[in-house]
Amino acid sequence: MASAAADDAGHLTLDVEFSGGLEMLFSDQRRHSLVLPAKDQDGKPSTIAYLIHHLCEHVMKDSRKELFVLQDHLRPGILVLINDADWELEGEEEYELKSGDNILFVSTLHGG
Amino acid sequence: MDKIENLKREIAQREAELQDLRKQLAEAEAETPSVENGRDTTTSQSGGEGWKWPLEEHEYERYSRQMIVPNFGLQGQLNIKNAKVLLVGAGGLGCPAAAYLAGAGVGTLGLVDGDAVEVSNLHRQVAHSTARVGMMKVDSAVAYLQGLNPTITYRAHATHLTPQNAEGIVSQYDLVLDCTDHPTSRYLISDICVLLSKPLVSASAFQTSGQLIVLNSPPGKGPCYRCVFPKPPPPESVVGCGEGGIVGPVVGVMGVLQALEAIKLLVRGDHRRLKNAPADGTEEDVKQVGMLLFSAMADMPFRTVRMRGKRQGCFACGGGDGSALTLTELKTSLDYVQFCGINEPVKLLRPEERISVAEYERIAREKRAHVLLDVREKEHFELCSIPGSVNVPISRFTARREGAELEDLIPGGFAVLPPDAPIYVVCRVGNDSQIAARKLKDWGLDRDGERFIGDVFGGLRAWKDGVDPSLPFI
Numbered sequence: 001m002a003s004a005a006a007d008d009a010g011h012l013t014l015d016v017e018f019s020g021g022l023e024m025l026f027s028d029q030r031r032h033s034l035v036l037p038a039k040d041q042d043g044k045p046s047t048i049a050y051l052i053h054h055l056c057e058h059v060m061k062d063s064r065k066e067l068f069v070l071q072d073h074l075r076p077g078i079l080v081l082i083n084d085a086d087w088e089l090e091g092e093e094e095y096e097l098k099s100g101d102n103i104l105f106v107s108t109l110h111g112g
Numbered sequence: 113m114d115k116i117e118n119l120k121r122e123i124a125q126r127e128a129e130l131q132d133l134r135k136q137l138a139e140a141e142a143e144t145p146s147v148e149n150g151r152d153t154t155t156s157q158s159g160g161e162g163w164k165w166p167l168e169e170h171e172y173e174r175y176s177r178q179m180i181v182p183n184f185g186l187q188g189q190l191n192i193k194n195a196k197v198l199l200v201g202a203g204g205l206g207c208p209a210a211a212y213l214a215g216a217g218v219g220t221l222g223l224v225d226g227d228a229v230e231v232s233n234l235h236r237q238v239a240h241s242t243a244r245v246g247m248m249k250v251d252s253a254v255a256y257l258q259g260l261n262p263t264i265t266y267r268a269h270a271t272h273l274t275p276q277n278a279e280g281i282v283s284q285y286d287l288v289l290d291c292t293d294h295p296t297s298r299y300l301i302s303d304i305c306v307l308l309s310k311p312l313v314s315a316s317a318f319q320t321s322g323q324l325i326v327l328n329s330p331p332g333k334g335p336c337y338r339c340v341f342p343k344p345p346p347p348e349s350v351v352g353c354g355e356g357g358i359v360g361p362v363v364g365v366m367g368v369l370q371a372l373e374a375i376k377l378l379v380r381g382d383h384r385r386l387k388n389a390p391a392d393g394t395e396e397d398v399k400q401v402g403m404l405l406f407s408a409m410a411d412m413p414f415r416t417v418r419m420r421g422k423r424q425g426c427f428a429c430g431g432g433d434g435s436a437l438t439l440t441e442l443k444t445s446l447d448y449v450q451f452c453g454i455n456e457p458v459k460l461l462r463p464e465e466r467i468s469v470a471e472y473e474r475i476a477r478e479k480r481a482h483v484l485l486d487v488r489e490k491e492h493f494e495l496c497s498i499p500g501s502v503n504v505p506i507s508r509f510t511a512r513r514e515g516a517e518l519e520d521l522i523p524g525g526f527a528v529l530p531p532d533a534p535i536y537v538v539c540r541v542g543n544d545s546q547i548a549a550r551k552l553k554d555w556g557l558d559r560d561g562e563r564f565i566g567d568v569f570g571g572l573r574a575w576k577d578g579v580d581p582s583l584p585f586i
Contacts, residue, residue: 019405020318021319021321021356024507062507063511063512075346077344084415084416085418086418088420104417106405110293110294111204111293111351112291
């Protein structure tokens with residue numbers, strides 16, 4: 001697991017993935033390598049909540065934001081995995097991002 | 113044509129006769145004393161006075177290849193033989209799962225499904241067959257399974273699982289596999305498994321992806337479906353295999369993995385661990401819960417992620433501090449359809465902004481200047497379309513950012529059209545077409561009313577019903 005908190009310029013490099021159909025909202029691209037500021041506007045460490053906001057504002061081309069966020073939170077039916085662990089084990093939206101983190105967003109499937 | 117119909121009728125009749133014979137055979141076997149599940153009465157002393165082995169002779173033959181695997185053994189086989197397993201859903205997941213569980217010798221295999229076999233099921237639902245189209249899925253699956261392994265007991269429940277019948281059906285079994293295709297059934301199955309202390313192997317699949325998780329295992333200790341997914345997804349985000357598509361082996365691999373998880377659980381005897389067994393901390397009772405994510409097109413197709421345990425205050429299982437849910441409540445006051453929401457039809461256009469298929473047919477016949485945009489995805493469009501229509505998938509509309517060049521939206525651009533030439537939009541059933549038409553108007557393409565923009569009411573389905581029945585697919 002990557003340990004470097006941030007590079008000299010105060011940036012984080014993240015490996016963000018989408019699966020289960022969510023890639024459709026992100027230019028049909030499963031994997032995005034993102035560079036994010038290590039601190040948010042208020043000088044606090046960047047969290048998953050910040051990442052979700054960033055994805056909506058800068059990465060998502062699709063206008064159907066409601067398929068990703070509802071009422072400022074991730075919509076029900078999307079799992080977030082931080083380095084292959086359910087984000088509920090890691091503090092959910094409050095998790096502080098580290099450089100090298102792999103963040104996977106998966107839509108739950110129902111077909112069978 | 114008569115010949116074909118006659119042959120079809122004859123096949124159906126023979127199938128019914130065969131099924132009846134199999135049923136009679138099963139009943140006769142059940143009545144034969146001292147030969148439990150056995151059919152080997154002529155060639156050996158199996159089941160007779162002289163037989164001194166715990167399994168019957170034919171069972172050693174049939175199951176030896178799995179029994180000699182390290183840590184499986186005779187005890188593993190006995191556990192499997194004594195188990196009763198229920199599969200809810202006899203479709204893309206249920207068919208392969210049932211085949212492997214029947215092959216492995218599960219003593220009693222139950223199947224619940226209220227649907228009949230359709231031709232479009234056959235590319236993935238491997239227990240059914242062309243000759244059995246129209247038959248109830250549970251009966252078709254049992255016919256197949258009888259052929260695979262006639263020595264075990266099958267129970268066909270030709271109904272959908274409902275809050276009213278769930279207790280009666282599920283209570284007959286030790287372990288449940290969720291092989292259904294909708295959130296409503298997934299919550300119901302999880303709730304009844306929690307209430308009746310049955311472990312649950314849950315899988316799902318869509319297009320090229322699949323997911324697998326073992327829930328409520330051991331009963332009362334592992335998380336339930338509601339612990340993992342406390343809120344249902346919004347109904348508009350739920351797309352079934354019928355609309356979104358599914359690759360056969362993708363759902364097949366998930367069903368096979370379900371059977372494997374079930375066999376692992378039975379061999380270990382986890383289904384017999386009781387709910388309130390001593391949990392003094394010394395027991396390794398709560399294992400790390402993993403969820404398997406399968407993504408056929410990814411560089412690393414299989415991935416297992418660590419999941420949370422029980423949720424404190426979970427609506428169904430209470431997270432260990434007293435369950436919130438009771439059987440009576442489930443039966444009388446839980447409305448799963450309402451809980452998961454209903455996909456309301458889109459209502460973005462007024463009636464005067466919509467034209468009928470008959471009207472459009474006349475416009476096309478009279479060769480009036482216009483453009484017809486078909487907003488289905490290109491895979492749908494390729495299969496069939498209305499002559500002259502132009503394909504611009506709905507995702508192109510929803511992906512467009514404000515201010516982007518409009519002319520890029522359709523091949524050749526809108527500039528080639530006379531400024532007052534109408535734009536009609538069509539889709540599969542008439543929902544996306546409204547979204548697209550509304551966007552075109554919002555972007556000013558109707559030139560303040562100079563140009564008519566509207567959709568074709570009812571989409572390709574209405575076109576097939578009212579104009580061209582030859583459309584091969586919608």
